[in-house]
Amino acid sequence: MAHHFLLFINFFFFLLISFSTSDDASFMSKLSTSISPTPSTWRTDDFCVWEGIKCDNTRHVIAINLVSKSLSGTLPSNLNSLSQLKTLSLQRNSLSGDLPTLANLAFLTEVYLDANNFTSIPSNFFLGLTNLQTFSISDNLNLSPWSLPNDLSQSTNLQSFQASNANVNGFIPDIFDSFPSFQSLRLSYNNLTGTLPATFDGSGIQNLWLDNQLQGLSGTLDVISSMTQLYQVWLQANAFTGAIPDLSKCINLFDLQLSDNQLTGVVPSSLISLPTLANVTLQRNKLQGPLPVFQNGVRDTLGLSTNRFCLATPGNCDPQVTALLEVAEALGYPMLLAESWEGNNACANWNFVSCDSSGKNVTAISFSNVKFSGTISPSFANLTSLRSLSLKDNNLIGSIPEILTSLPDLQLLDVSNNNLSGIVPEFPQKVRVVLDNNLLLGEDIHNGSIKPPDSTPNSSASGGSPTQHSQRKLVSAGMIVGIVISILVFIWIVSYICYYKFYKVPTKLHSQVSRNHNHTPSYENGSLMISIQVLDQVTDNFSDNNVLGRGGFGVVYKGQYDDGSMIAVKRMKLGTKGIKEFQAEIGVLTKVRHRHLVAFLGYCINGNERLLVYEYMEQGTLSQHLFEWRKHKTPPLSWRQRVSIALDVGRGVEYLHSLAQQRFIHRDLKPANILLDGDMRAKVADFGLVKIVLDGKHSVDTRLAGTFGYLPPEYARNGRVTRKVDVYAYGVVLMELVTGRKAVDETMSDESCHLATWFRRVPLLSKENMVNCIDQVLNIDDEVTLESIVKVAELAVHCTACDPFQRPDMSYVVNVLGPLVERWEPSQQEEVQTYHGHHTSLPRVLQANEDTSSMSSFNDFQANSV
Numbered sequence: 001m002a003h004h005f006l007l008f009i010n011f012f013f014f015l016l017i018s019f020s021t022s023d024d025a026s027f028m029s030k031l032s033t034s035i036s037p038t039p040s041t042w043r044t045d046d047f048c049v050w051e052g053i054k055c056d057n058t059r060h061v062i063a064i065n066l067v068s069k070s071l072s073g074t075l076p077s078n079l080n081s082l083s084q085l086k087t088l089s090l091q092r093n094s095l096s097g098d099l100p101t102l103a104n105l106a107f108l109t110e111v112y113l114d115a116n117n118f119t120s121i122p123s124n125f126f127l128g129l130t131n132l133q134t135f136s137i138s139d140n141l142n143l144s145p146w147s148l149p150n151d152l153s154q155s156t157n158l159q160s161f162q163a164s165n166a167n168v169n170g171f172i173p174d175i176f177d178s179f180p181s182f183q184s185l186r187l188s189y190n191n192l193t194g195t196l197p198a199t200f201d202g203s204g205i206q207n208l209w210l211d212n213q214l215q216g217l218s219g220t221l222d223v224i225s226s227m228t229q230l231y232q233v234w235l236q237a238n239a240f241t242g243a244i245p246d247l248s249k250c251i252n253l254f255d256l257q258l259s260d261n262q263l264t265g266v267v268p269s270s271l272i273s274l275p276t277l278a279n280v281t282l283q284r285n286k287l288q289g290p291l292p293v294f295q296n297g298v299r300d301t302l303g304l305s306t307n308r309f310c311l312a313t314p315g316n317c318d319p320q321v322t323a324l325l326e327v328a329e330a331l332g333y334p335m336l337l338a339e340s341w342e343g344n345n346a347c348a349n350w351n352f353v354s355c356d357s358s359g360k361n362v363t364a365i366s367f368s369n370v371k372f373s374g375t376i377s378p379s380f381a382n383l384t385s386l387r388s389l390s391l392k393d394n395n396l397i398g399s400i401p402e403i404l405t406s407l408p409d410l411q412l413l414d415v416s417n418n419n420l421s422g423i424v425p426e427f428p429q430k431v432r433v434v435l436d437n438n439l440l441l442g443e444d445i446h447n448g449s450i451k452p453p454d455s456t457p458n459s460s461a462s463g464g465s466p467t468q469h470s471q472r473k474l475v476s477a478g479m480i481v482g483i484v485i486s487i488l489v490f491i492w493i494v495s496y497i498c499y500y501k502f503y504k505v506p507t508k509l510h511s512q513v514s515r516n517h518n519h520t521p522s523y524e525n526g527s528l529m530i531s532i533q534v535l536d537q538v539t540d541n542f543s544d545n546n547v548l549g550r551g552g553f554g555v556v557y558k559g560q561y562d563d564g565s566m567i568a569v570k571r572m573k574l575g576t577k578g579i580k581e582f583q584a585e586i587g588v589l590t591k592v593r594h595r596h597l598v599a600f601l602g603y604c605i606n607g608n609e610r611l612l613v614y615e616y617m618e619q620g621t622l623s624q625h626l627f628e629w630r631k632h633k634t635p636p637l638s639w640r641q642r643v644s645i646a647l648d649v650g651r652g653v654e655y656l657h658s659l660a661q662q663r664f665i666h667r668d669l670k671p672a673n674i675l676l677d678g679d680m681r682a683k684v685a686d687f688g689l690v691k692i693v694l695d696g697k698h699s700v701d702t703r704l705a706g707t708f709g710y711l712p713p714e715y716a717r718n719g720r721v722t723r724k725v726d727v728y729a730y731g732v733v734l735m736e737l738v739t740g741r742k743a744v745d746e747t748m749s750d751e752s753c754h755l756a757t758w759f760r761r762v763p764l765l766s767k768e769n770m771v772n773c774i775d776q777v778l779n780i781d782d783e784v785t786l787e788s789i790v791k792v793a794e795l796a797v798h799c800t801a802c803d804p805f806q807r808p809d810m811s812y813v814v815n816v817l818g819p820l821v822e823r824w825e826p827s828q829q830e831e832v833q834t835y836h837g838h839h840t841s842l843p844r845v846l847q848a849n850e851d852t853s854s855m856s857s858f859n860d861f862q863a864n865s866v
Helices: 002-034 150-154 222-226 319-330 378-382 402-406 471-503 532-538 576-589 622-627 639-659 713-718 723-739 755-760 767-773 783-799 810-823
Strands: 053-055 061-065 087-089 094-098 110-112 117-120 134-136 160-162 184-186 207-209 232-234 255-257 262-266 279-281 286-289 299-301 353-355 362-366 388-390 412-414 432-434 547-551 554-560 566-572 600-606 609-615 663-665 674-676 682-684 691-693 699-701 720-722
Touching: 002 061, 262 319, 279 576, 286 319, 319 362, 319 378, 378 402, 532 554, 532 566, 532 600, 532 609, 576 600, 576 609, 622 674, 622 723, 639 663, 639 674, 639 682, 639 723, 639 783, 639 810, 663 723, 713 720, 720 723, 723 755, 723 783, 723 810, 755 783, 767 783, 783 810
Parallel strands: 061 087, 087 110, 094 117, 110 134, 134 160, 160 184, 184 207, 207 232, 232 255, 255 279, 262 286, 279 299, 362 388, 388 412, 412 432
Antiparallel strands: 053 061, 353 362, 547 554, 554 566, 566 609, 600 609, 663 691, 674 682, 699 720
């Protein structure tokens, strides 16, 4: 009997497994017909051997990894029938349609859906995902508006949530106390509104990207002062108000972006003195007080013309200005004051302020009925000529500072109709003090006693400390209420401390990447701290077999994760220049998401080593394919490929020059810094020499830097760099594409070794002369091809004109090349699925990099020969 029972149990479990695996088979069968192109290995019946599919020993699907496969189509609706699924990686394809629910996939830990064309997310999408650690759906531009659900709180293991540029709207849910290991929240370029959630308080978040919301997040930034693990904070282009909080506890803060908000007040010294701060942007706010001076090495963009600093140079403000700003601080730095209190002269038409006949001394301040909140600042006492101070009809709390009694010329103090409390100081007899309708005024906040007032018919006094007689009973009742509230607050504080001590699990800066070395990184462009252990593993301990190239600042290695995704790791040599280049590249690339600028995936700080991690570009550099194709045994570039590369590079540089919110100059554009992916599409790389062009300026003074052959004559003469420096270098690259020659070829005669000089002497109107200049490996039998080459050659000559004002802008270049590329657009089957990056606001974090050595070729990237 027992034997039969065991047979029944085994048969029962066999049926369960059979039904379960049949669900997997059903989904995989539907998936193979709903996406295209179907991978070639998917033609067999055994889905467990299909490319990108991983099963466990019971033939359940546990991982789907189809990254960058140029897939289109939709996902079957029964995705959540894959009951054992742990990893879903579909990023960087063209998948579309409605996303199927992931509800109740209890083993699911990682989901990557970035850079697709999905159209909607079901309401129960996150239900029951109890083991979810990483979720990323950034750069899905076609998603219908959706909100972050409270269901997400069930994912208590969540570490990273990324949904930038994904049409997220509504409020950020206040659920972050549900995630003890949470580290990265990236929601840039959406339509979030409301305030920062209170449960950010004390969280372990290290990377906080909430920048560039359509309407803008609002409220104050106070909560970030308690987020002690913060490393990178992007809050620019929102509607935050109030002051920058005390960030002295955020000792790991590296990158702080606060531009384009409505922040007011003085930049706190705690921010200026942060030990690890490297990048900070503050422009286009209403910040006041002295111009902040950050430590050496900090890339700061302050926006002198878009803030309200008292001076354009470092130094203390006028004493009266300082006193008034301290008054504003006690009121929470209201915008009403920030908009008019500008400059270093309080008597220069500042609202609510009156001065004596000399126009030098503040004699009266009237904040009557402007609904200010906050307290009365003792700094009023520093305005020693003050005669009249009216604060009536506001929402002020606290006590009247006793130091105000020392004002020698004060004649009137009107604080009526507020919520003040405490003992009223004894003013001189000459001062008329008006105290009406402050129900708690007269309470001794130190010992709870009530000081009897001297009452007058008009509820004012010409001396002493009067208050209304009828307030006494109310004050007694207020004392009782206050004692009860104090006890309740004390109990709450003790409870909170106990909870935090015993249940909160603090995280450390370098635990941002999973301790599991098989962790798959996010493919959203931007900065990500990656541990040295992870990089050791993916590069096989930086094996010589994985070396892609060696440059002036270190070695570039190839790395591969377990899911097959590739990365390139630049291991920086020690030294000041290498560190500055490291900071410069992070400063730009953490905020760049454009399909023709190389994607920056992460970085690592390991002792004195600095490592940069980029997307892997399978075909290396343009210089390899132009000048070293025989050595590498690759076919030479066709003209169709060359003109397409030229357009890709043009669009990348156009973005830097004119499409970003602020303008950047690359300064080292050359084939060695142009990378090619597996489909020969180009991306601009190496941002170690980039210069920012500040608002209202067209050029930047700098020391000479770059590479011989690509530098325009005016740059060498006056050291001033403009965007036309890049246009000149781009023109030289066009010449190299046409001729197959290097910018400088020392094997040739003096009159011919400099390509730009030699090329400009060629009469382009003569077809015979033009043919003699064209790279001999190109097939120019086609008249249309020859016509295209001539147009590009003419464009190259315009770009390298000796007079920079005669060179075109990059937008013109793109317009010229666009029709040429369309003529040779690959067939539908060959088209490249590019990464649909969006034009983000480049950070205004990169300032003068004056120690860069001149005239050297820096940081040749992947597979660049020495």
